[in-house]
Amino acid sequence: RRVFPPRVLDASALDRLTAARVLDLTPDLGVVTDFAGRIVWANVALGRHIGVTDSGNGAVIGRHVFDLVHPDDRARCATAWHELTSGERDTAEVELRFGNADGGWSWFLGSAGADHAAGLIVATHQETGALREAEERFRRSFEDAALGMAIPGLDGTFLRVNRNLAAMLGREPDQISGTSVRDHTHPDDQAGDMTAMRELASGARTSYRTEKRYVAADGREVWVALGVSVVCDAEGSPQYFISQMVDIAERRAAEQALAVSEAEYRMLADHATDIISRHDVEGPYRYASPAAETVLGYR
Secondary structure (H helix, E strand, C coil), X not given: CCCCCCCCCCHHHHHHCCHHHHHHHCCCEEEEEECCCEEEEECHHHHHHCCCCCCCCCCCCCCEHHHXXXXXXXXXXXXXXXXXXXXXXXXXXXXXXXXXCCCEEEEEEEEEEEECCCCEEEEEEEECHHHHHHHHHHHHHHHCCCCXXXXXXCCCEEEEECHHHHHHCCCCHHHHCCCEHHHHECHHHHHHHHHHHHHHHHCCCCEEEEEEEEECCCCXXXXXXXXEEEEECCCCCEEEEEEEEEECHHHHHHHHHHXXXXXXXXXXXXXXXXXXXXECCCCCEEEECCHHHXXXXXX
């Protein structure tokens, strides 16, 4: 690895490093327009992105900046533009697609500032296409998941739910988003839910698993196997929860039917006058009805 000795730049070197030169060296798109929206300067990266090798030629300079913005995003940009040029705000951020019909469109996060003395808008645009694709993959996996999924906030409000969970509760997703988890939870399970969320938000635990009951729109109890994890930011501060729910109504019904069947069997066996027993194939008894003591005298 090459090691360069420390060097102090003189003032003349910094004077030669103009703002335009700085923008030309950045991989982000840089553009300067007048208040009418006409491009008066653009950096090399912008020209390269739209397929122009020399961004200073007539293919860019003099054009309206909105010509390079996707038609569906222009109204949103126009609102921010008006706020900048009118002086309502000094800076603005807008997510938009930048490019052209020939070369295609890419998502960028644009940051712009207004210089009212010069009558110019200076903007840089950082590409966010990879992030948008990752978000889209998450959205599809979230919405199309075969199990119920939700994103609750730290205050216990459903920020987002998928179609599967909404169907479990007999509602539409937008009827649940914005409401409290507590509002859809069976009263007997609310205390446990709230305690677990507090422990997750405080860092006392990182995940939570249980079986609980939701209450559907028609009043039905909906049994689910619930798993909850907390999502933190880069500094480790909790931001929201991710919840997954599997409908276990059939399993719970089968368990309940089995419990009833076993209770009925035990009641019949306990009151039968004949000896009823169960034992292993090797011989040891596992169960003997009370009649064994009455008939045989053994406890």
